[in-house]
Amino acid sequence: MTDASGIEVLRIEHRAILRMLDVTRELAHLLEAGAEVPPDMLDAVAEFMRVFGDEHLRKEEEYLFPSLGKRGASLDGMAIESLQRDHDRSRLLLEKMAAAAVGYREHRPKSDRNWGRFASEYAAVLRRHIDKEEEVFYPAAEQLLSTEQQRALGDSLRRRTEEALPQGRSQHFSAMADTMAADLLVPTL
Ligand SMILES: [Fe+2]
Numbered sequence: 001m002t003d004a005s006g007i008e009v010l011r012i013e014h015r016a017i018l019r020m021l022d023v024t025r026e027l028a029h030l031l032e033a034g035a036e037v038p039p040d041m042l043d044a045v046a047e048f049m050r051v052f053g054d055e056h057l058r059k060e061e062e063y064l065f066p067s068l069g070k071r072g073a074s075l076d077g078m079a080i081e082s083l084q085r086d087h088d089r090s091r092l093l094l095e096k097m098a099a100a101a102v103g104y105r106e107h108r109p110k111s112d113r114n115w116g117r118f119a120s121e122y123a124a125v126l127r128r129h130i131d132k133e134e135e136v137f138y139p140a141a142e143q144l145l146s147t148e149q150q151r152a153l154g155d156s157l158r159r160r161t162e163e164a165l166p167q168g169r170s171q172h173f174s175a176m177a178d179t180m181a182a183d184l185l186v187p188t189l
């Protein structure tokens with residue numbers, strides 16, 4: 001997969017993120033129903049999303065959005081802004097989840113329901129966002145960028161991943177999403 005185009009690199013990351021969103025939603029259901037879950041699982045979701053998930057958002061913000069903004073007069077402006085707003089909203093919700101996770105570990109009242117509420121919204125926002133990217137924006141990017149530009153984007157994204165997540169940590173996070181999904185018996189889509 002070393003010569004995957006930039007968009008393909010981002011699609012591959014979406015798969016791992018969607019898997020972790022399945023996990024997030026399942027944990028949210030459990031907590032909202034009053035079940036107990038290991039606090040480590042809530043921390044693991046936060047770690048995955050803050051490191052692997054945020055690295056994906058940053059790649060789009062630093063490389064993909066600017067390249068579309070420059071070349072795609074018909075889809076820049078409002079459209080890119082709406083994607084950025086989704087990113088900002090998801091980061092805010094992730095911070096609220098992290099705060100609720102601290103409370104849950106300390107057995108503070110309502111922290112389980114709060115984590116569940118924030119996490120359900122987080123999963124919904126990010127899943128809708130990824131659908132929008134996969135159905136509209138990534139195909140548009142593939143039309144607007146030449147093969148050469150897409151290859152160059154792929155090289156930039158891979159370099160960026162190696163700098164931010166060295167020594168196979170990217171694979172570590174993908175495996176982590178799969179393991180947690182299997183632990184929670186989240187069905188494969
Ligand atoms: Fe995005």
Ligand SMILES: [Fe+2]
Pocket residue numbers: 010014056060130133
């Ligand atoms: Fe994305």
